[in-house]
Amino acid sequence: FxxxxxxxxxxxxxxxxxxxxxxxxILYVTILSFGVMIQRSVIEDKTQKVTExxxxxxxxxxxxxxxxxxxxxxxxxxxxxxxxxxxxxALSGVVTADKMEYLSVIQxxxxxxxxxxxxxxxxxxxxxxxxxxxMVTNDQEAQQFTxxxxxxxxxxxxxxxxxxxxxxxxxxxxxxxxxxxxxLVMFMRVNLxxxxxxx
Numbered sequence: 009f010x011x012x013x014x015x016x017x018x019x020x021x022x023x024x025x026x027x028x029x030x031x032x033x034i035l036y037v038t039i040l041s042f043g044v045m046i047q048r049s050v051i052e053d054k055t056q057k058v059t060e061x062x063x064x065x066x067x068x069x070x071x072x073x074x075x076x077x078x079x080x081x082x083x084x085x086x087x088x089x090x091x092x093x094x095x096x097x098a099l100s101g102v103v104t105a106d107k108m109e110y111l112s113v114i115q116x117x118x119x120x121x122x123x124x125x126x127x128x129x130x131x132x133x134x135x136x137x138x139x140x141x142x143m144v145t146n147d148q149e150a151q152q153f154t155x156x157x158x159x160x161x162x163x164x165x166x167x168x169x170x171x172x173x174x175x176x177x178x179x180x181x182x183x184x185x186x187x188x189x190x191x192l193v194m195f196m197r198v199n200l201x202x203x204x205x206x207x
Contacts, residue, residue: 044137050141050142
């Protein structure tokens with residue numbers, strides 16, 4: 009764990025490590041759950057003939073972009089609400105002053121990159137899940153294709169310990185450049201050891 013930026017002590021290091029783990033799990037769960045939500049929404053619109061009515065007044069591109077942007081905005085709103093709740097808890101005195109010092113180890117850029125990689129990862133997986141929803145006619149058919157979308161985003165979770173210990177290894181670099189694993193792995197690397205700009 010020598011790659012962690014700054015001169016944080018052991019307690020500060022633990023905060024960085026566990027905050028990275030927590031943020032990555034939140035990214036994983038929200039990107040996956042909102043992607044599945046979009047897929048089911050597309051399937052539901054098709055089965056209820058809503059799509060035919062909507063497409064009579066707009067093209068398919070506008071329809072999908074509107075659906076993806078709407079659900080993506082819901083995700084960002086949810087993050088904002090969680091942030092307000094965390095700030096309220098911290099300011100109410102529930103978190104003691106010595107614990108607040110540990111929280112100062114988390115850089116403001118962490119939140120910026122968290123939102124950035126949520127947005128990029130969401131758009132990538134939302135498009136893929138929407139495509140699957142457009143190809144199939146029901147949830148049972150969709151389940152045949154869903155594993156091909158879940159496995160790539162699950163790989164960073166399986167390899168998380170190694171990536172957190174070796175953020176600049178060849179394996180971590182390749183995983184952070186490959187588009188389907190990049191949102192989670194690149195966030196891990198940025199939070200632990202800022203990679204070169206070209207990556």
